[in-house]
Amino acid sequence: MSASNFSKNFYLLGHERKCLSQRKLPNIQEVLSFLMYNYKSLGKSLHNSIKIVIDEVNAIWSKTKIPVMKNPNSAEKLKNLYQKWIKIKKNRTHTKSISQKKKRRKFQGLFEKVI
Numbered sequence: 001m002s003a004s005n006f007s008k009n010f011y012l013l014g015h016e017r018k019c020l021s022q023r024k025l026p027n028i029q030e031v032l033s034f035l036m037y038n039y040k041s042l043g044k045s046l047h048n049s050i051k052i053v054i055d056e057v058n059a060i061w062s063k064t065k066i067p068v069m070k071n072p073n074s075a076e077k078l079k080n081l082y083q084k085w086i087k088i089k090k091n092r093t094h095t096k097s098i099s100q101k102k103k104r105r106k107f108q109g110l111f112e113k114v115i
Contacts, residue, residue, distance in 0.1 A: 010036050011089045012108060020056050025064070029111035031057060032085060035078065046082070050075050081110075 008016045013029055016037040020026045026034075031053060038049035054074045061068045068074065088107050094100040 008036075008041060010040075011092055012085065012104070016041055020060060022060060022063075025060060026057060027111055028081060028113050031078065032081060035082060046079075050078050050082075053078060 010016065010033060013033045013036060015033070017030055017033040018037055020030060020034055034056070035049055035053045038044050038052050039046055042049075044052070057074070058068050084107060088100075088104055091097070091100050091103075
């Protein structure tokens with residue numbers, strides 16, 4: 001197997017996504033995983049990665065003729081989701097902490113929401 005067959009696995013997000021599905025609206029987990037691919041695997045800045053992801057999500061939503069938020073609002077929302085994920089990831093070793101478990105479950109509950 002070549003090295004290109006392996007993909008990074010991100011905490012709570014699963015494997016990196018090199019692209020978003022064009023056949024369905026992406027959920028938060030897919031969008032964050034695509035963000036991580038652009039940010040970590042391709043080495044782009046967080047700001048540029050967010051812009052790429054937002055443009056891709058907007059393109060998918062525009063195909064459905066559903067109105068979307070303005071880019072600054074979308075970018076801020078995605079950045080906040082990323083920062084929440086970072087905070088949960090930093091405390092992942094606190095496995096016995098009840099509050100950490102609640103935060104992790106609450107964050108994972110967002111995954112099914114369409115972004």
